[in-house]
Amino acid sequence: xxxxxxxxxxxxxxxxLVACSLPAAQARTxxxxxxxxxxxxxxxxxxxxxxxxFFTEAEAAAVTAMANRLIPPDELGxxxxxxxxxxxxxxxxxxxxxxxxxxxxxGPFPAGTPQQGxxxxxxxxxxxxxxxxxxxxxxxxxxxxxxxxxxxxxxQDALLTAMEAGTSGIAGLRDKSFFELLLQNVMEGYxxxxxxxxxxxMVGWKLVGFPGARYDFREMLDxxxxxxxxxxxxxxxxxxxxxxxx
Amino acid sequence: xxxxxxxxxxxxxxLGWTGSIMSLELARAGLNVVAIERGPWRDTAADFPPATSxxxxxxxxxQDLFLRPAQETLTFRNNxxxxxxxxxxxxxxxxxxxxxxxxxxxxxxxxxxxxWDFTHRSSTIERYGADFLPPDNMMQDWxxxxxxxxxxYDRFEYLCGIAGxxxxxxGVIQEGGNPFEGPRQREYPTPPMRLTQAxxxxxxxxxxxxxxxxxxxxxxxxxxxxxxxxCRLAPCTYCGFCERFGCGNYSKASPQTCVLPALVRQxxxxxxxxxxxxxxNLSADGKRATGVTYRDTSGREWxxxxxxxxxxxxxxxxxxxLLLSGIGTPYDPRTGEGTVGRNYAYQIxxxxxxxxxxxxHFNPFVASGSEGIVVDDFNxxxxxxxxxxxxxxxxxxxxxxxxxxxxxxxxxxxxxxWGSAWKRATHENYNRTASVGIQGSVMPYRGAYLDLDPTYxxxxxxxxxxxxxxxxxxxxxxxxxxxDRCIEAVRAMGADRVIRNEITGPYDIVPYQSTHTTGGAxxxxxxxxxxxxxxxxxxxxxxxxxxxxxxxxxNAGFNPTGTVGALAYWAVDAIRERYLKxxxxxxxx
Ligand SMILES: Cc1cc2nc3c(=O)[nH]c(=O)nc-3n(C[C@H](O)[C@H](O)[C@H](O)COP(=O)(O)OP(=O)(O)OC[C@H]3O[C@@H](n4cnc5c(N)ncnc54)[C@H](O)[C@@H]3O)c2cc1C
Numbered sequence: 109x110x111x112x113x114x115x116x117x118x119x120x121x122x123x124x125l126v127a128c129s130l131p132a133a134q135a136r137t138x139x140x141x142x143x144x145x146x147x148x149x150x151x152x153x154x155x156x157x158x159x160x161x162f163f164t165e166a167e168a169a170a171v172t173a174m175a176n177r178l179i180p181p182d183e184l185g186x187x188x189x190x191x192x193x194x195x196x197x198x199x200x201x202x203x204x205x206x207x208x209x210x211x212x213x214x215g216p217f218p219a220g221t222p223q224q225g226x227x228x229x230x231x232x233x234x235x236x237x238x239x240x241x242x243x244x245x246x247x248x249x250x251x252x253x254x255x256x257x258x259x260x261x262x263x264q265d266a267l268l269t270a271m272e273a274g275t276s277g278i279a280g281l282r283d284k285s286f287f288e289l290l291l292q293n294v295m296e297g298y299x300x301x302x303x304x305x306x307x308x309x310m311v312g313w314k315l316v317g318f319p320g321a322r323y324d325f326r327e328m329l330d331x332x333x334x335x336x337x338x339x340x341x342x343x344x345x346x347x348x349x350x351x352x353x354x
Numbered sequence: 355x356x357x358x359x360x361x362x363x364x365x366x367x368x369l370g371w372t373g374s375i376m377s378l379e380l381a382r383a384g385l386n387v388v389a390i391e392r393g394p395w396r397d398t399a400a401d402f403p404p405a406t407s408x409x410x411x412x413x414x415x416x417q418d419l420f421l422r423p424a425q426e427t428l429t430f431r432n433n434x435x436x437x438x439x440x441x442x443x444x445x446x447x448x449x450x451x452x453x454x455x456x457x458x459x460x461x462x463x464x465x466x467x468x469x470w471d472f473t474h475r476s477s478t479i480e481r482y483g484a485d486f487l488p489p490d491n492m493m494q495d496w497x498x499x500x501x502x503x504x505x506x507y508d509r510f511e512y513l514c515g516i517a518g519x520x521x522x523x524x525g526v527i528q529e530g531g532n533p534f535e536g537p538r539q540r541e542y543p544t545p546p547m548r549l550t551q552a553x554x555x556x557x558x559x560x561x562x563x564x565x566x567x568x569x570x571x572x573x574x575x576x577x578x579x580x581x582x583x584x585c586r587l588a589p590c591t592y593c594g595f596c597e598r599f600g601c602g603n604y605s606k607a608s609p610q611t612c613v614l615p616a617l618v619r620q621x622x623x624x625x626x627x628x629x630x631x632x633x634x635n636l637s638a639d640g641k642r643a644t645g646v647t648y649r650d651t652s653g654r655e656w657x658x659x660x661x662x663x664x665x666x667x668x669x670x671x672x673x674x675x676l677l678l679s680g681i682g683t684p685y686d687p688r689t690g691e692g693t694v695g696r697n698y699a700y701q702i703x704x705x706x707x708x709x710x711x712x713x714x715h716f717n718p719f720v721a722s723g724s725e726g727i728v729v730d731d732f733n734x735x736x737x738x739x740x741x742x743x744x745x746x747x748x749x750x751x752x753x754x755x756x757x758x759x760x761x762x763x764x765x766x767x768x769x770x771x772w773g774s775a776w777k778r779a780t781h782e783n784y785n786r787t788a789s790v791g792i793q794g795s796v797m798p799y800r801g802a803y804l805d806l807d808p809t810y811x812x813x814x815x816x817x818x819x820x821x822x823x824x825x826x827x828x829x830x831x832x833x834x835x836x837x838d839r840c841i842e843a844v845r846a847m848g849a850d851r852v853i854r855n856e857i858t859g860p861y862d863i864v865p866y867q868s869t870h871t872t873g874g875a876x877x878x879x880x881x882x883x884x885x886x887x888x889x890x891x892x893x894x895x896x897x898x899x900x901x902x903x904x905x906x907x908x909n910a911g912f913n914p915t916g917t918v919g920a921l922a923y924w925a926v927d928a929i930r931e932r933y934l935k936x937x938x939x940x941x942x943x
Contacts, residue, residue, distance in 0.1 A: 135650035136395060138625040142618055144397050151406045178772040184781050205416060212423035212442045214810065220439040223432055223862040227439055265773070272771075291772060299759040300411035315777065316784035318719055318759045321408035323602065324591035325720040332551045333715045343409060 152303050152343065153203075155195075161202035162233060166255065167240045168194050173257035175294045177264045186311040188294050196297030196306030197236075206233035228285075235289060242281035243267075302342045309347055313340040356647065356655045362388045365646050365660035367631045367675065370455015371915060372901035372922040373666030374609040374617055375513070378583065379926040381620040383934070388658060389623070390648050392630040393421070393452025398610055402458075402600030404593075410758040414598045417444060419459050421451035426630075428670060428819040429807040432860045434687060438820045440810050445864040447871055448598070449668060453627060454609040456668065456869055457915075461597040461723035461755060462573030462606050464516045465912035466507045466920075469500035469536045470735045474797075474908055477735060478745055488745060488828035492697050492798040494907050497879035497888040500536045503920050506927070508539055510919030511571075514607030515579030515587050517724075518542035518571035532568045534730040547576045547590065551716045552788035552847075553727040556752035559846035565729045570753055571916075572724030573607035583616035594756045596723030606723065629656070632816060634663050634679040634898060643681075643898050649814060661937075662897045662929075665875075666922075669904040673804045673874035674819040682875075682885050682894045685803050687822070693885045695805050697798035697873035698821065699909040702748070702829045704856040705791030706840035707764050708849025714786040718757030726753030732839055733911040734795060744828045746795030748836035748911040750843065754788065764789075766851050790843045791855070792836035793868065795911045796829050804874045824861045870914050875904035877921075879941075887941040889932070890925035896939045899925055 136143070160168050175188025175197075188194075204210055208231035217229040228235065247254050256264065270276035272291075274284035297306030299313070301321065307313065313320055320340035328336060339346065363385040366373045373389055381387045396402075396419075412418045421427075421444075429438035450456030470477050475493040478486060487493060511518075520541045521531025546569035549557070560567035574590040581587075590605040604611050617623055631648045635657065645659035665672045676682055676694050685696035710716075728751040730736055736747065756762060764787045765779040807820040825833075837856050844852050857865065878884025881893040890905060892898040901922045903914045932940055 135626060135628040135652070138395055138618065138627065139623065140618065140621065142397055142615065143395055144400055149400055149403050149406055152409060152412055179777060180774050182774050182777065184777055210417075210422040210424055212427045212440045212810075214440070216809070218437065218439070221432070221436065221860075223860050223864070224430060224439045225445055225862075225864040226442045228442075268772075294772075296411060296415060296760055299763075300415075301409055303409075304411055312759060315781050316757075316759050316763055318757060318784075323404045323408055323593040323595070325593065325717075326589075326591055328717060328720045329548045329550070329592065332554060335715050336717055336720075343406060 152301070155199060155303070155305050160198050162206065163194070163198045163201075166244065167236070168198065170240055170243065170256040171197055173264060174268065174290060175297070177261060177268055178291060178294045179298055185315050186308070188298060190308065191298050191311045192306045192308040193294045193297035196300065196304050197293045199305045200293065201233045201236055207231050232289060235286060239281055239286040242278050246276075246278040303344055310340045310342065356657050358657045358659065361645070361659040361661070362386045363660065364388070364662045364664060365390065365658050366664045366666055367646060368392075368455060368665070368667035368671070369453045369609070369625055370450055370666065370668060371457040371609055372918060373455070373664070374613040375919065375922045376664055376666060376901060376926050377623060378613055378617045378620070379923070380929065381617065381623040383930050384622070386622045387624070388660070389625045390629050390631050390646065390658065391453055391625060391627045392425070393628065395625070395627045396452045396454050396458060396600070396610065397614075398600065398602060398604060402602050404602035407599050407602045408593065408595045410595075410760050413459070414758060415760055417448065417598075419450070419452070419598070419600065420444060421449045424813070425451070426671075426812050426818070428821050429810050430821045430823075430863050432822070432824040433801060434822055438807055438822070440818065441863055446862065446867050447869040448866070449670060449869065453614070453625065457608045458600045458610065459598050460573075460608070460915065463724050463753070463913040464511065464514060464571045464573045465916040466535060466538070467500070467910050467912055467917050468534065468734045468736070471908070471910045472496040472499050472503075474745075481735065482739060486739075486745065488797060488826060490800040490826075492800055494878060494883060496907055497877055497884070503924060504536070504539065506920040506923040507916060509923045510916060512543050513581050513583070513612050513919070514573045515543045515575060515581060516571050516573055516607070517544040517547050517576035519546050519569050521568060530568060532728070532730050533566050534733065534736045542571065544576050544579055547572050547574060547722060547725040549727070550592070550720050550725060550754060552754045553725065553752045555788065555847045556790060556843060557727045559843055560727065560729050563842060563846055565731045567727045567729050570724050570726045570728045570751060572722070574722040574724045575605045581612055583613065585612050585615050587611050590722045592720050592722050592725070594719045594721040594758065596721075597755055630814070631667070631675065632678065632814060634665075634675060634681060636679065636681070636895065640680070641895060643895050662899070664899050664901065666901045669871050669874065669902045670804070670819055672900055672902055672904040674806070676875055676885070677806050677819070678816060681892060681898065684805055687801050687803055690800060693883065695803045695874050697876045697907050698802045698804050698823060699796040699798050699872045699906070700823060700861070701868050701870045701909055701911070702794035702796055702825055702833045703792060703867045704833050704837040704840070705789055706837065706844045707787055707789045707853040707855060708844035708847060709766050709783055709851040710786050710788065710848055711850045716754070716785055716788055718754050718762065718785070721754050721756050723755055724753065726751055728753070732836060742831070742835055744831040744835070745797060746828070746832055746911065748792035748794035748832060750790060750792055750836060750839050752788065752790045752843070757784070759784070764853070767853050788844065788847065788849070789855075790840040792833065792840060793911050793913070794829060794832050794836055796825070796909045798873060798908050799826055868913075870903070870909065872903040872906040872909040872914060875900055876907045877905045878907065881943045887939070889928035889940045890921060891928070891933070891940055893943055897937065899929060901925060
């Protein structure tokens, strides 16, 4: 069954690519019955637990610190660092998001109007690598030989605020556009299913009161405008269940 | 080398909503049908069971089920003086891909359009005079009336098991339904869905404002339903993962739940998936289609000869295929001549988000794609337009489809976007907000059209479709008027802070607005100004029929698929009852 689902996954992936680049993939002919076998399903990939897949240790430390300023730890719950936002971004950059495999990436790439949307020539993995290097150089050269994660939180906030406004003056960095990418990814990491490495202990969902992947809320139709009290559940259950099973 | 396959009676391009319906109807009529679909086969149990489908990142944000732009996209510009650039990542609309098409991940608001829509030009002139039409408009009647289409609306609603409340039964206005709808022969197949908190409040507020609220017609099921093909749907569980997701509960009408189980059992039907049709082949004189050419995933090229070709590839890709195949004359906005690509239209959207004081539990995650309350008082020609100075209008609705927190966690205006203040505002407001929105009609204009891009190509080397579009003053006025109504409603519901949602600059391809693109291969009474006749048959190549919103000469203030489905049944009826008996043009050119 595993083998089958793997090969079907290939087939699905193939639709995203140049048709001729995957000789193994086969177009299918379907007749007579639904082409389906029991137990066939495609969960999100299980994460490998340890280490970084894309970031270097230094990059990971910087992104962890940035995530922790964008979403600071406070009395409302964990910050971006503890929530695993950097792990989330690392796994995303190592996959099809990082490479923009699904997007239209053929040139030319002239500047467009804002209404024409994303026209970046380089995919997120390269944008992160270059931006983190530029930020590291800036901290080293302009901020007393330090690293982003060794700046004080006030300094970190000031730098992020300047990047957001496009006034950071960091050499070799289109700061505004990188800030938008970073903010988007940190928020994704805080609120996406924990299966992707962020939102640990479902902190993001607890912050707002989102119950997650429960898939049946009919009972609440009898209790309009009343609090929902069951704890959140992710695609792979809840930490408490998994711990109990160990 | 192109390999030639044995000929078939009918080849259907695209196996989404319209392709699956037309394939089944023609297979049941005894024809051999081959459907060719560029994306993969998809079914509920394997591709979106409850165990994996509640995944916001994968489906709503990374757009797993949609067409991947790497495979095919279009280019976009606001007007002909600009250089069109590729849509590298989808935003404003989200085209489907794979078996089921956009029917897999639609929301399921299932409308009949007003009788006025089909005669919008002549009716506007009759009531307000020709001077009332907006400048540069290309408004033209459809060549078909609501009354002709009524039985086929009925067929699509009963295919899907739509949950709703009739407002006009054979001319008699019904309490609780939409008093502005055209007459229908019978009630909806299933009763309306039960309401969640925000629509409950909106319904009350709308009544207090003197409006006529009614339940949104829903393709999410209020109860179990079995359709005439024997396909069965289950009650919706209000999981809050509908639009952009496949339904794991078999509770949303889609080709998967309503058509495909019956279709695959037809021994005279065959589907070929992951095969991209690149053109419709024509006879030497260009007057007859001889079949289609397609490429499979290994790059091999095939020719599928057929007696009849049905284009069911979604509005945008139907138009691209016509242009790639050289069927009909491409529209030229400079001269106003040519037909293929003209009358492109979209919908205009906007609304209001209210923040409510005190202890509130909207529980936005308790939601379905279509459950909610709608007001039709300000749509189309349902009110006197003399004072407002625009043509058309919008529905005003409270349909809270989800509380998925990556994309849906509103905070009041002026809140910072990150940091502790953002975190507190997010915590405090997630469960305390409700929105009311509009879907507005858009008239066709001379400068809004589709053609082939001169620069950008797909991976097969074929030119991408190019979209040239912006909103005009008529629609901007209409939106301002509609958004004002949304603000009144949200205030009447008790909000103390309100955000006005209205993009005022040029049409923007980035934020999602709706996958309700229309026109480009429109139906009509005159071959000089339309691509197909009233039976959806090509004027130029009579053994080619079309389906989808590419047929619409304008766009209304309602979602399109009710009308798309009705026209598919209407066209297939004409093929079965008229065309097969005497193949040839059904309307003299
Ligand atoms: C997120 C979302 C929400 C929506 N919500 C609503 C709603 O609430 N109410 C409503 O009325 N409508 C809604 N819609 C629109 C609705 O889904 C479409 O109107 C409907 O699916 C159109 O049917 P169709 O058969 O024309 O196209 P589709 O159902 O999209 O099918 C077209 C098929 O053709 C295939 N195809 C295209 N080109 C080729 C080619 N060259 N070769 C082979 N195959 C090809 C595609 O892969 C696709 O499978 C929504 C759409 C989206 C994306």
